[in-house]
Amino acid sequence: MKIVKIIAWIALVAFVVIQFFPVDYNQSETVPQTDFMLVNNVPATVEQSLQVSCYDCHSNNTDYPWYSKVQPSSWYLEHHIKEGKAELNFNEWGNLSDRRKNSKLRSIINQIEDGEMPLDSYTLIHRDAIFSEANKTAVIDYMNKLKDSLE
């Protein structure tokens, strides 16, 4: 079974080689004044839920667990962060107009109610990012309150 051995070697070499490919890590030391938590008066439980379940993909600072630094999983995350931040960046909340905030709040509520966020492929590994029913209700209630205060 020489061929199997060759394939295994190629796979191993490829796995080692891709570890040296550069990754654009999404990390920032400072939290800007426009951050969602600084602009709004967010209850501690809601803040905790959002930080753990959403900020990795929707802010300028991802909390990378060790395995996410191993390729190809860092590519996977890099891609999601780029797309996720383009949709919504909690760090830049204060820069949005009231119309845009309203719109984003509606999307956030819908995404959580429909169970689309946090992404399944993410909670598969990040078990702590899964919302309990209580978390879910608390976050949705808070987002609704914030939305009403803007209207």
Place this chain on the structure above:
Amino acid sequence: MAMDNSQDAKAEAILKDYFNLKDALVNDDNSKAKELGNTLAQSLKSFDASSYSDSEQNELNDIIEDATEHAEHIGESDIAHQREHFKTLSKDMTDMVAITGTSMTIYEQYCPMYDNNKGGAWLSMNEEIRNPYFGAQMLKCGKVQREIN
């Protein structure tokens, strides 16, 4: 209200795309709505607010940015999501018309049952109710709230 005709023509084109999109949702046609969402996004992008006053420009650019995002999402979502985005899009369109004006007669319609009874409004060129949020499931839910023009 702007007097520049070409400007108004762009706003009218946006409204027409919006009405076509609304009709696709009335007909429960997911793929047609995708196509029309992308068409609308293109029209929105070509809108130019420069002939309006400064404060109107700010407001219009804000509206267009928001509406473009919703139109783009409608271009790539399932029908339930399309309808969620259509609700916010309809608010944007209503606010846009309030600034640009229109030569058409438009009806603002409202169904209180959409979105877990939080309600949903939309614009239509026909007085008769054809509900874009429920489609065949509840085609006639709604009433005319206001006539524009």
